[in-house]
Amino acid sequence: MSKDGSAVFFTTKLDDFVSYGRKNSLWPYPFGTSCCGIEMMATLCSDYDMARFGAEAVRFSPKQADMMIVAGIVNTKMAPILRTVYEQMAEPKWVMSMGACASSGGIFNVYSVTQGIDTIIPVDVYVPGCPPSPEGVLHGLMRLQDMIQKGETRAQHREQALKRINLFSPFKTSTADDIKNAGYNAE
Amino acid sequence: MDINTPVPTIYGKDFEKHGEMWKTQIAELRTKFQGAIEEVRFPREYPTDVPILYVKKESVIAVLDHLRSAPGFEYGFLADLTATDEEIDPRFEVVYNLLSHGNMARIRVKTRVSEGQEVPTATTLWMAANWPEREVYDMFGITFSGHPHMRRILMDDRWVGHPLRKDYALRGYQLFPDTPPPKPELLEKSDR
Numbered sequence A: 001m002s003k004d005g006s007a008v009f010f011t012t013k014l015d016d017f018v019s020y021g022r023k024n025s026l027w028p029y030p031f032g033t034s035c036c037g038i039e040m041m042a043t044l045c046s047d048y049d050m051a052r053f054g055a056e057a058v059r060f061s062p063k064q065a066d067m068m069i070v071a072g073i074v075n076t077k078m079a080p081i082l083r084t085v086y087e088q089m090a091e092p093k094w095v096m097s098m099g100a101c102a103s104s105g106g107i108f109n110v111y112s113v114t115q116g117i118d119t120i121i122p123v124d125v126y127v128p129g130c131p132p133s134p135e136g137v138l139h140g141l142m143r144l145q146d147m148i149q150k151g152e153t154r155a156q157h158r159e160q161a162l163k164r165i166n167l168f169s170p171f172k173t174s175t176a177d178d179i180k181n182a183g184y185n186a187e
Numbered sequence B: 001m002d003i004n005t006p007v008p009t010i011y012g013k014d015f016e017k018h019g020e021m022w023k024t025q026i027a028e029l030r031t032k033f034q035g036a037i038e039e040v041r042f043p044r045e046y047p048t049d050v051p052i053l054y055v056k057k058e059s060v061i062a063v064l065d066h067l068r069s070a071p072g073f074e075y076g077f078l079a080d081l082t083a084t085d086e087e088i089d090p091r092f093e094v095v096y097n098l099l100s101h102g103n104m105a106r107i108r109v110k111t112r113v114s115e116g117q118e119v120p121t122a123t124t125l126w127m128a129a130n131w132p133e134r135e136v137y138d139m140f141g142i143t144f145s146g147h148p149h150m151r152r153i154l155m156d157d158r159w160v161g162h163p164l165r166k167d168y169a170l171r172g173y174q175l176f177p178d179t180p181p182p183k184p185e186l187l188e189k190s191d192r
């Protein structure tokens, strides 16, 4: 409604509208393995309150979550588990790598620790720090929201690639090779 | 550190309390297991907190059994079982740390083992030796004969090499992102 009472329209692209919805209702999956997990809990609790950004409902089942926060050291023995949990999440899904350990192995430059979770799963946002402060995590979250709005995240790249393929052959099931051939880097 | 200097630590307290008992115990062991005990390292003579008995690996279980249940010994608690890589021949030392709850005293038994040799399992005496022995196998590649379940416990089943050996690369990364293939036989057998 405009000021004089006549009806007006607000036009937007459907994609933008969907992205707007997605970015304000992130459902985090807390993959907290060590000290960074404690700081993630602080971020989720009332002092810093991640709920203000729509990331309120923390789900401990990957099937009900769409943003994975990897907080802490991921051992080599943990790597298959992380990959499995990631694959169980429904598309579109986002990954935040929180802390030095998850992003690069951190101080644990040894045989038993993976040197960054991006060797196992695709990551959208890295939050540096040991541990990152809650403000840092919130900054990462807001950056992720910006990326979702612009359609820059890896999940959305995958989605666009699939759409592009299905445009030309709507009844064909797409494979990873098709995505690559369509010119998008799936990982 | 000069071996002959007295050890200026709290360890002395243990020695004051249990020194005499340890001496009689070791004398008894020496008469009972002649030849099986290669060497004894005693506090105040060697920088150690408790006596270290080096036992031949063939008779280590007999000695441990005696330490565990013979009257006057009663080291009934296997506090730890681990190993060290000495980079000499014989290469490894398997270490048994025992604790007596009755006397509140500790004792340490070691056995030397070369690469590729087997040590008899201590699970016949302590069920608690099961996982430490698997850990020693995982980290050092020492196998225990008679162990019910000699396989890796900490590292991935597909891991190549044994990471705590001195010749293993510090940054010998191996990455296995995919879940290991299932093992139906593990569902049938109990872990013991």
Ligand code: SF4
Pocket: A034, A035, A036, A037, A071, A072, A073, A098, A099, A100, A101, A102, A106, A129, A130, A131, A132
């Ligand atoms: S980055 Fe620092 S605080 Fe976070 S898990 Fe690693 S060691 Fe712990």
